Amino acid sequence: MTNYDSIDFSPLEALSADEVVTRSIVRDVRLASGKVLALITLDNGRDHTRPNTLGPATLAALDETLSGLAKRAADGEIQAVGITGKSYILAAGADLSEVSKLPSREIALLIAQRGHQTLGRLSELGVPSFAFVNGLALGGGLEIALNSTYRTVDASAAAIALPEVFLGLIPGWGGAYLLPNLIGIENALEVVISNPLKQNRMLKPQQAFDLGIMDAIFPASSYLESSLRWADGVLSGSVKVSRKNEPGKMERLTKWPIAIKMARNMLESRIGTVPRSPYVALDLLDKAKSGTKAEGFAREDEALADLIAGDQFAASMYAFDLVQKRAKRPVGAPDKALAKPVTKVGIIGAGLMASQFALLFVRKLQVPVLITDLDQVRVDKGVAHIHDEIGKLEAKGRLDGDAANKLRSLVRGTTDKSEYADCDFVIEAVFEEVGVKQQVFAEIEAVVADDAILATNTSSLSVAEIGSKLEHPERLVGFHFFNPVAVMPLIEIVRIDATADAALATAFVVAKGLGKNAVLTADAPGFVVNRLLAKVMGEAARAVYEGTPLLTVEKAFAPLGLPMSPFQLIDLVGWKVAAHVQDTMAAAFPERYFASENFHQLAELPEVVEKDKNGKVTGWTKAAQKVLVTASSPVSEDEILNRVQTGLAQEMKIMLDEGVVPEVEDIDLCLILGAAWPFIDGGASPYLDRVGASENAFGATFHEPPIRGIASR
Secondary structure (H helix, E strand, O other): OOOHHHOOOHHHHOOOOOOOOOEEEEEEEEOOOOOEEEEEEEEOOOOOOOOOOOOHHHHHHHHHHHHHHHHHHHOOOOOEEEEEEOOOEEEOOOOHHHHOOOOOHHHHHHHHHHHHHHHHHHHOOOOOEEEEEOOEEEOHHHHHHHHOOEEEEEOOOOOEEOOHHHHOOOOOOOHHHHHHHHHOHHHHHHHHHHHHHOOOOOEOHHHHHHHOOOOEEEOHHHHHHHHHHHHHHHHHOOOOOOOOOOOOHHHHHHHHHHHHHHHHHHHHHHHOOOOOHHHHHHHHHHHOOOOOHHHHHHHHHHHHHHHHOOHHHHHHHHHHHHHHOHHHOOOOOOOHHHOOOOOOEEEEEOOHHHHHHHHHHHHHHOOOEEEEOOOHHHHHHHHHHHHHHHHHHHHOOOOOHHHHHHHHHHEEEEOOHHHHHHOOEEEEOOOOOHHHHHHHHHHHHOOOOOOOEEEEOOOOOOHHHHOOOOOOHHHEEEEEOOOOOOOOOEEEEEEOOOOOHHHHHHHHHHHHHOOOEEEEEEOOOOOOHHHHHHHHHHHHHHHHHOOOOHHHHHHHOHHHOOOOOHHHHHHHHOHHHHHHHHHHHHHHOOOOOOOOHHHHHHHOOOOOEEEOOOOOEEEEOHHHHHHOOOOOOOOOHHHHHHHHHHHHHHHHHHHHHHOOOOOHHHHHHHHHHHHOOOHHHOOOHHHHHHOOHHHHHHOOOOOOOOOOOHHHO
16 A cells, blocks of 8 residues: 655655646535534635646645644644635646646656555544535546545536647546446446547536536535535534435446446447557456555556656647647637638538538527529528527427527528529538539629628649639639538638738638637638548558458557457448549549549448448448459558558658748647647657657657657657
8 A cells, every 4th residue: 555645755846846736725514503614715816727636736735625624623723624616616636737747757746646645544534524516527626526525516517627648648646446336337437438539528517416426516606605514514423415326236246347338348449459548447447346445546657657657648738738739729810800700601602511610600600601503492401401400409499499499590592693692601512623613603702792701612633623623712612511511620721922911800800600620721622631531541442452352451550559440331332432533633643642443433332341330341231242342462561551651651741841830849739630640649740759660750750859759769
């Protein structure tokens, strides 16, 4: 058993010079019963945009405060301790940007042990401790609550979660042991592993209460008063705390191992075996079914130190920084003051993609949206679909009746192009063919104002060619969404030589208004995401053409850690779309891209691949086997992986040399946001540097020094 009080934490505290320290402010509260509760308020002195974080100096100060309160409790001065946060925030956990800079595994181990020492005191005060979760509680913030004897939550709290697995770590200050022993293994698996892997899904306060993480939930208007009254009831015995989800003996013997086995199978099927943190978390949750808390904490110490020191955490922090900072300040975006106000949006088309656009624009911008198509039947069908989707949102409680009716009233359909005259922003969602796009823009340009913005959603065609027949090409921008439109956070904004700063500024402001992250790219084939995905898909297609078995090809890509295997991805985006993208890229760069006639033949079939219940590709359909044309020179998994790694590194270097984007960080950001490229790869460049592909491709690395974990430096 680790004796945390005997550990010298001074090497850790010596690194906290730049820490924004969260103070532990104590005041005594005399409850109605006459009992005294010492209430700690965590406050870093900043507003709600800078959450409380738990760095070395903060933990040292909190530890000293808790030690002092333990003495007061022993002397009978206080009968309980409560802990809460400044307005809207309990704590957002450790400051991970600082954690990523730790110089050694030994220091990483100290941060794990310091967290356990300090937060663990909440259960060793000699009197009950109450966590009053008054707002955001992430990671170590939630672990403050888990280490406390009782927990209440503000019904308006922004988010509650243990997001560590998303960033290549594990809940390492008690969460991996305490949570399953509080709410049962199945619920803990959801919070610790499943939610982080679902784009870092957070819990709402009611969900946290329903799961049994919180013992009581109170409205914001009287949250602290109600929590103190409830705590007084607990202390006096008038309030009985019931925890229905606490695991019993039978759950530990039977349900626990079954749930762990099922979770392991799910992980292997869904994400492969490359990411470390989900499996480390799974092992910790498995072992939490037995043994002491001290043993559980010791396991967390070692696991957290190992992960902090690893390459995947370093890459994850690079990716996290891109998403949190670079994405919010797009490189190359003109001054937003140049943007044209958008008071009405026009969408050319009324099909599925156009309907997705319309729903997004009307929900986020709250302005009139007009759609058009070749005939009234298609227009009516499009409008009906949009109204139906609004109805679904209303049924789910995401819109109230008034809001839903307002949105429906803002969407109109027409075949009369003259109604587009007062649209400020018009985007096309028509067939991916240059001539078609040129024609619809010619019709609309004759109607709209000279300064109205025209946007094309092309995924791979030349934006300049699309606009070559416009009278005012300076108004044209590429505005490339990713499917599904409502979910994927990226828009590639494409500038051509003629594009005016006002048009570009408007595009960036609109993207932000839609809740999307925008990256500026040059007008190059495939832009960023599709250009690199085409490299991945092309190498898969090449290997199949050479005669390599389908499953060998699929397995070859596993070390990349991508969310989908190549043919799983192709089957999702559509074989016709994939064939078109490959043809476009091979026509532009015939010496570097592979296009296969097989794609066109397979695109004519109703089903191409067979998949298991988890969506994993298991083989070709019989119909696909009949039309496939292959040679008899199969290649190994290693050869396929080497081709794709080297090919990606080569293509990314060429893109940088050509100025498709300013820096490699923009490529990584596009891959993370537009293709769900794993955080543990850091997008792509840290991974390609790490495996030697960058050196193979161009004799250097994208990052100098390469982004590596403590253990590899």
